[in-house]
Amino acid sequence: MKMKRTLLLLCLPFVVLFFSCSTDIDLYAEYKEVPIVYGLLDATADTNYIKITRAFFVEDDAYQVALNPDSSNYAGKLDVRLVEYCNGDSIREIILDTITLHGKQQGTFYSPNQKIYYTTVPLGWNEKGKIYSYLLRIVLPNGIISTKAFMVGSASFGTQSLAVNFSQQYFGIPRKFLFYPADNATFYDVSMSFTFLEQRTPDGDSVPRSFSWKIGTFGNDFFYLNSDGDYYVFPYLPEIFYAQLREFLGADTAVEGLKRYIGDYPVEVTIAAGGEKLRQYVYNNSDSNGFTPGDNEFTLIDGGYGVFSSRMTVRQKVRLGGETVPELVMNPYWGFKFIGGQ
Secondary structure: OOOOOOOEEEOOOOHHOOOOOOOOEOOOOOOOEEEEEEEEEEOOOEEEEEEEEEEOOOOHHHHHHOOOOHHOOOOOEEEEEEEEEOOEEEEEEEEOEEEEEOOOOOOOOOOOOEEEEEEEEOOOOOEEOOOOOEEEEEEOOOEEEEHHHOOOEEOOOEOOOOEEEHHHHHHOOEEEEEEEEEOOOOEEEEEEEEEEEEEEEOOOEEEEEEEEEEEEEEEEHHHHHOEEOOOOEEEEEEHHHHHHHHHHHHHOOOOOOOEEEEEEEOOEEEEEEEEEHHHHHHHHHOOOOOOOOOOOOOOOOOEEEEEEEEEEEEEEEEEEEHHHHHHHHOOOOEEEEEEEEE
16 A cells, blocks of 8 residues: 655744644655745735745654754755835845744744744835735745735725724624725735723732734625725624623622723724735635635645735724713623723
8 A cells, every 4th residue: 555645834933924824734746845935925014024944755754754844944045035016017126034933832843943034124015006016036956936926005004983882782783894995905804802901909000901802804895895985894793892801801700899991992903904815825725714724735836835925914993982981881790990091
């Protein structure tokens, strides 16, 4: 019986690439080196990272081999560069350097260090009359890989609504939040978070506490039907906020001497915009919504595996509108007080 060969892929930490990846896929092929590339460009980021590694075939225990960094990393430093285009015209080349990220927890792949490629050169922002794209060019020992991505977002990408309303009178009625879309984005991942100060004893310090919950992932086809002039509109349900709050507080309700303080802008809305290649990669590799692929069999890298695309994230603090604050303050079990901007 022919022994199955397992191809292990090395993944970036979650903080680098905004999504995680699975540990392995099975390929039935003759021996050859398969490049693996993961990169999401962000014009707002101080540093942009790209992970470049390789797949390997083994006849024995693949997981033991994966613990050796030499099995996944290319030796030395590759020639990796970004060719910048504006409206289709080549502008400049940016040469990437290597850096080692520390602190990776032990697991399927080698730890605690990870070698990645990076640049601190500011990338181009889309603006009126200017659309930026980047060609990633990687010179490997046995060939060259190149793949292109259009930049997502612009300076205008941001929120329009100034408040969210979780008033109980709207339970079961979706509320609307408006934002200005991002250039070249094809889907959006939306979440909210709620932050308050908590004082557990009369003479104790007030410490911030917060929790977040996901609103949903929405494609442009959804927003074509849900727009207000130039703005996109996503819905949110007030009862979800209260359900998340009850779960977060748990047994900490009605604790004697406990006080909680609500400021002027206690809710933060996060909207992450993703490009077309990222959309294809996510939705071909995951049964769930959001930027979390599952199996890596779908790829957008010619001659390799992985994805090279763009994203942009905006975060905006907003007020609690309607009767939300009075309702929170009136609940005797939660101990909320409104302090405004104090």
